[in-house]
Amino acid sequence: MPKDEPEKPPCKEEGQGDPDKERNTAESPESCDRSMRKRVRQRTPSPHRGNTPQSSPPRFVSVEELMETAKGVTNMALAHEIVVNGGFQVTPSQLAEGSLEKMVKDIVHKAFWDCLEAQLNEDPPSYDHAIKVLGEIKETLLSFILPGHGRLRHQIEEALDLALIQQQAENRALDISKVASFIIDTMGMLCAPCRDEEIQKLRDITATVPLFKAIFTVMDMMKIDMANFAVSSIRPHLMQQSVEYERKKFQEFLNKQPNAMDFTQKWLQDTANALLNGEWESGASSAAASAPILSMLHPLTVHNHAYLHLLKWDHTSCPFPETLLMDQRRIQEMQWELEELTIVAAVLLIVYNNAGAAISGLPGLMERLKSIVRLLLADRHSPSFIVDEAFATIAERMCVEVGGSLAQHGFSPFSNDRQSNLKGQITAVKLPDNSIRKLIDMRIQTFLLGILESSQLRCAAALPGGLAPIQKELEEVAIKFGRLVNYNKLVFAPHYQKILQDILREGACPIPDTTHAGEIDS
Structure with missing residues (x-):
């Protein structure tokens, strides 16, 4: 039978780190305010530049480098989704009704099962197609076996010995219902409890072709179950490892595309501008509006307001910060x-x-x-x-x-x-x-x-x-947002630290190290 490959269980990845600690500074609010405003004015783009960030000169890279980078980003996105989304689950892909892909799939599947039925209806029956089906079922059952289940593996190998089945078919001694019964019993041992009802329904099907069609349907469900079991098993490992993994993969991407944080820098720069110009006073930071300007422009203050600004983002016209694209x-x-x-x-x-x-x-x-x-x-x-x-x-x-x-x-x-x-x-x-x-x-x-x-x-x-x-x-x-923010800080703390230092450097205000502050709740 043509295989509909399910989404594969995510492979184990590597990584984990930490962000954010605060420290008071000795500079007076007035002097820090003046120097910061000067710094922000110097860094504000000229009107003729619009909102386009200034980029580093592009470096030419090979197709192989780009392909390898794309593969790394794909793996990183999957690991990120598993960690950040506590409800993440693999789901079967569904082709749209009426789409060309679904039409082709339906035609191929119908031809496959029609061929099997025609062979079984011959006199005497031909089992060439059926043996190929049994081979695929055997391969799938073996894929469900854990390394320590050697005895069950041996039973499957013995009961679904394709060479022996071929001989039985040639000698008209093949009992296909007996083979199917073994397959169903084995599926019953390997499936999750939620599939018991589907397994029981298989036992009620007597016609060979509908039975094998139903077996493949239930096996596809079992593949999804196995994938989700793998996801739940590796999530604790990924929680510990994914921060360093994502940071490493993003750095590899940054090495090939040096201007890949322009919009992230603009996001933080615009937030600092808004705070200095009092644009937050009627909003979330009204409680902090009376605080000294130095306190307001602590790097963590800028950073937290920047994340808050994401919840008001114009997604249709404003490029999103690169470090948050996956979210x-x-x-x-x-x-x-x-x-x-x-x-x-x-x-x-x-x-x-x-x-x-x-x-x-x-x-x-x-x-x-x-x-x-x-x-x-x-x-x-x-x-x-x-x-x-x-x-x-x-x-x-x-x-x-x-x-x-x-x-x-x-x-x-x-x-x-x-x-x-x-x-x-x-x-x-x-x-x-x-x-x-x-x-x-x-x-x-x-x-x-x-x-x-x-x-x-x-x-x-x-x-x-x-x-x-x-x-x-x-x-x-708030819990989802806080978890996402803290995780993002953990991953990109070194990059944010450098950008915030550049933004606030002229203020002569010490910038505390935020690389190892903050944490994400599991």
Whole structure:
């Protein structure tokens, strides 16, 4: 049978290290502020350069070097995904319905099984094709055997001796059902418990060709199970080794492409510019705005704000930092989820401010309202999503739910004027510059910044007011974001250290070594 190769279990890779420690400096805030501003102005690109980073002269490399580098980056991406994504699993590839690849695959498979059935229906039956099928099944069963299972390996080799089966077929003494029964029994011993039901179904199939087709289907499932078992087995090893491995592979890539960190440098430079120009004062760093400028421009402060900026990134027009390219999609998904949670919290704040004590503390109401809003926002990033219609529906549903709860608990229903006012406030949340939405967004940013800072201070970040309805979801995003940030710091600490030194050098402020600070939670 033509093989549909499953995704192979990831091979074991190497690597692990550490990032981030803070140290106070003796320079006065005023002098450090002046020198830093001068340094930032010197490093800001001229207007005619636009946003294009300055690159080192390209070095010509051979095709072989590029191919080897690509292979290394692919392996690095796989190891990175396994470590950062705690829920990573190998899944079977699915060809799109109607695609040329699927059409070709279906035609080839049908021809294969039709040929097998035609041979078995001959008089006397021909087993040439069937023996090839048994050979492939034997090879697959042996691939499931662990090194210490010598006895089972011997049993498979003996029961599926292709030379002996060939002789039996030539002498019309082959009992194909007996061979199939042995295969099913062996699969039952080797499969995961979740496949017991599929194994039992195989025993109920009597026709030879449908049975072998079903055997291959279950074997493909077992291959995926084995791959995921391998992933779970190597994850602890990768957690210890992948930092050094990724750092090494990225350095190899950097050696061949010296300008491969231009956008990373611009990302950190722009963050320093924003902090110095006070552009963060209305956002996440408002709590730190009154702190001395020297404290604000500690390298870790710049670094943490830079990561926070990724959650506001314009992915359509701004090149992403090279050191985070493997996580761009993951960060964008967090960004979308945070945008949704911002809207949810803003809508609920409006509802409870309007309804007051009448609905405060009613069991289940908050969760029901939250579920409705999230459901109506679920397709926010699909082309078919119509913003005005969605928010009008949200406003209508909130009024219905609140009105029903008020009536159920003996309170006076909302007047038409109050309903109209509530709907107007809710529909206004669709605008990014809506004051309530901006307030919730600022508090979320403050909370996430606190998460990044608390990972270094070993303390819990306080939840700002108004975020209680989304606390569970927000903390889940914060944990994923914090883990990703800390891991990225561990891998690229030496590179970030150098870039931040260059950015802040003119400030005459000692730059603490962040190479061995911070850690990632497993």
